[in-house]
Amino acid sequence: MSKGFLQIFEKLYAYYGPQYWWPADTVFEMLIGAILVQNTNWNNVEKALIRLRPVLHPEKIASLKTDELAALIRPSGYYNVKAKRIKAFLAWFKKYDYNIDKIKQLSLVDLRKQLLNIRGVGKETADCMLVYAFEKPIFIVDTYARRLFKRIGLQMPDDYDDFRTQVEASLPDNPKLYNEYHALIVEHGKVHCKRKPICYECPLFHVCDQQIEDNIT
DNA sequence: TTCCCGGACT
């Protein structure tokens, strides 16, 4: 059991410390950021959020035309697509009077289904919203998690939900844990477990199957 | 599979 998902979490946490995610001033900003960050690096999302700041409020963004919104979020890339997605999300959000607390009262399963019904919100985006906006306990499967667990030597399912439930099976039902775990995996993916891995001083070196010959640096 | 798309980094 040296390669359990909880043990991996603990090693990452011991090395990187608390990550204080999601980096946003308000829950609404987090929700918008979750759409903006799709297949985009965070640096470009920040540029878009700075331009959005003056209208970073549900009613204000809803009152913008889609192409006006697209112009504002241009630095994040895919701006025409993302403008429509933000609009679609807001249409759903409005049904709850833009009230986060009302949405939090929904069950995880019900809320997740509703989020996945929004055009432009897929599983990863929905789960990010569930964890970082609505404080629900769910494991976020992203490219960093797939790469990390595969590299460590665990054989994981390709299917998103199969992957997710397999990880969740060995973790306590704690929203704070899932919040920290995803943040730690992203940080680890950026610092050590990159596409071309940097295994020097990797906190998971001793539980990883990565061949020594790959460890140039 | 292909399209959507900017910006930092190599």
Place this chain on the structure above:
DNA sequence: AGTCCAGGAA
């Protein structure tokens, strides 16, 4: 000039 990035839809 080429690559990569907190994806999702058609």
